[in-house]
Amino acid sequence: MIKLKIKSGDVVKVIAGDHKGSEGKVLTVDREKNKAIVEGVNMVSKHTKPSAKNPQGGIVKKEAPIHVSNLALIDPKSKKATKVGIKTEGDKKVRFSKKSNQVL
Numbered sequence: 001m002i003k004l005k006i007k008s009g010d011v012v013k014v015i016a017g018d019h020k021g022s023e024g025k026v027l028t029v030d031r032e033k034n035k036a037i038v039e040g041v042n043m044v045s046k047h048t049k050p051s052a053k054n055p056q057g058g059i060v061k062k063e064a065p066i067h068v069s070n071l072a073l074i075d076p077k078s079k080k081a082t083k084v085g086i087k088t089e090g091d092k093k094v095r096f097s098k099k100s101n102q103v104l
Contacts, residue, residue, distance in 0.1 A: 008027060012026055013072050040063070041063065047060075076102065085098050
């Protein structure tokens, strides 16, 4: 399991695949599979059986995971995609934007 540079709550841009160019907030990150679920991106139709929670059943649209290599973090300053670096400030590791050198 490698250290990912994307965390839940980050705003990311899809840089490859069918949904290239779309942006959204990361909802969850699966570190074992190197995938993330991004709000409003990679929507799939899921067929659901009727249940107590959903007595009607039917087709539900929901987000599917995207590989983190297809995502780029958006720099809060320039609002463009950026690479992420890690540096130590005092005794703490922090992520920073390589475009604006700003701590994330």
